[in-house]
Amino acid sequence: MSTPSLETDRAHLMHPLHHPSSYATARVWVSGRGAIIMDAAGRDYIDGLSGLWNVNVGHGRAELGDVAKQQMSTLAFHSAYAGGTNEPAIKLAERLSGLVYPSINTFFFTSGGAEASETSFKTARFYWKALGKPDKIKVISRRRAYHGLTLAAMSATGLQAFWPMFEPRTPGFLHIDAPDPYRFTNTDPSISLGVAAANQLDEAIRREGAETVAAFIAEPVQGAGGVIVPPPDYFARIREICSKHGVLLIADEVITGFGRTGRWFGLEHYGIEPDIMQFAKGITSGYVPLGGIGVSDAVRDVINGVPPGKRWMHAYTYSGHPTCCAVALANIDILEREGLPKRAAASGDRLLRGLRTLESTDGVGNVRGLGLMAAVEVVRDKATKQQFPPEAGLTQKLTDALLDRGLYTRVAMDCICLAPPLVTTDAELDRIVNIVGETIPAVLAAQVEHK
Numbered sequence: 001m002s003t004p005s006l007e008t009d010r011a012h013l014m015h016p017l018h019h020p021s022s023y024a025t026a027r028v029w030v031s032g033r034g035a036i037i038m039d040a041a042g043r044d045y046i047d048g049l050s051g052l053w054n055v056n057v058g059h060g061r062a063e064l065g066d067v068a069k070q071q072m073s074t075l076a077f078h079s080a081y082a083g084g085t086n087e088p089a090i091k092l093a094e095r096l097s098g099l100v101y102p103s104i105n106t107f108f109f110t111s112g113g114a115e116a117s118e119t120s121f122k123t124a125r126f127y128w129k130a131l132g133k134p135d136k137i138k139v140i141s142r143r144r145a146y147h148g149l150t151l152a153a154m155s156a157t158g159l160q161a162f163w164p165m166f167e168p169r170t171p172g173f174l175h176i177d178a179p180d181p182y183r184f185t186n187t188d189p190s191i192s193l194g195v196a197a198a199n200q201l202d203e204a205i206r207r208e209g210a211e212t213v214a215a216f217i218a219e220p221v222q223g224a225g226g227v228i229v230p231p232p233d234y235f236a237r238i239r240e241i242c243s244k245h246g247v248l249l250i251a252d253e254v255i256t257g258f259g260r261t262g263r264w265f266g267l268e269h270y271g272i273e274p275d276i277m278q279f280a281k282g283i284t285s286g287y288v289p290l291g292g293i294g295v296s297d298a299v300r301d302v303i304n305g306v307p308p309g310k311r312w313m314h315a316y317t318y319s320g321h322p323t324c325c326a327v328a329l330a331n332i333d334i335l336e337r338e339g340l341p342k343r344a345a346a347s348g349d350r351l352l353r354g355l356r357t358l359e360s361t362d363g364v365g366n367v368r369g370l371g372l373m374a375a376v377e378v379v380r381d382k383a384t385k386q387q388f389p390p391e392a393g394l395t396q397k398l399t400d401a402l403l404d405r406g407l408y409t410r411v412a413m414d415c416i417c418l419a420p421p422l423v424t425t426d427a428e429l430d431r432i433v434n435i436v437g438e439t440i441p442a443v444l445a446a447q448v449e450h451k
């Protein structure tokens, strides 16, 4: 449906992952309430991805707007560069230290996730240089990881589709396999799949030389790569390997933070603590842009211990933005007051139970999830797990067909990703399952007809 504003969009706006061909299906989003979003044509959709995995408290929370207005009328912005600070940033850092992993009590704020990735990588290098190990610069991540799209973050991102037209990537970034219980092949029957997948890190560090590796970065549950939930023993082995080799463990909690997985932070499921954690998205539920990193007390002590001339020379204008920090505090109030992490655990169980009833459907290769992060992977052949070829364009067809039935979400490599707001009602969750259950056979039937 063409609207005047869409014409203007075509004339003047470039979008994330931009290509003009995407406008055939473009929608102008105009309003939202809870888990529902509405387009300019007046049609309602369930927001199956909370915007972009971030609107954790749901749409239409006027109180977050009130807090932003209050802070903007008092002090919208001032610099938080060394020597200056502001109350909302101080309060937020203090609040986070009580909320995240016990060993992490010190925070730096950014405007989003990719800036957080850059900050983590630079901090890892800084840490080792400050300790007299200037050659520890490499960063290891996983295939199908998503850590953002600035140049170094893109180089850590393990989704190859993002690379070719922007290469060369930043040197010193390498990848191991994702711990995907559906697709990882464990050739050693004496160890579990989780340990086998983690051992690839051990091999990579030995191959590169521990004296050259600064950090390993991992999302507790890989999101944009298709919601990959590692086996329960994966991260304990990862922690052991990082500690043994002197490699910092960076947890990218940009999606998994702030209740998404049914706990406040994703690695709580795995019983380990990272050296650096990064967050964004859910910290403000997307109402204003904010991200950041938290560092362990050990990392903080090294940063604080260098002489002033060797200071941590990293900065963003909007670090510690008072308005964004004030909104984050109010957003965390809502998450706490309404018990949303716990609700995500219960709602996630319901969603996953519902999606698992689709496992016998033709084309449904795998159903997986943790809390309110889930995916249904669509395959051409369930026995061999073979996917449809890219020319089949299944990802776009599934996305469009879900939208036609009133469900907004993203499909990654034929995995239908689902991460609705933590306030999604049981009826809405059941509707998501019904729509996914109707859509897959309909799209696959049309696929056969066109051959």
Ligand SMILES: Cc1ncc(COP(=O)(O)O)c(C=O)c1O
Pocket (backbone or CB within 6 Å): 111, 112, 113, 114, 115, 117, 146, 147, 148, 149, 219, 223, 224, 252, 253, 254, 255, 280, 291
């Ligand atoms: C795990 C993870 N890290 C980093 C990012 C990058 O965040 P941003 O798009 O705010 O730069 C994302 C975005 O989806 C993400 O999912």
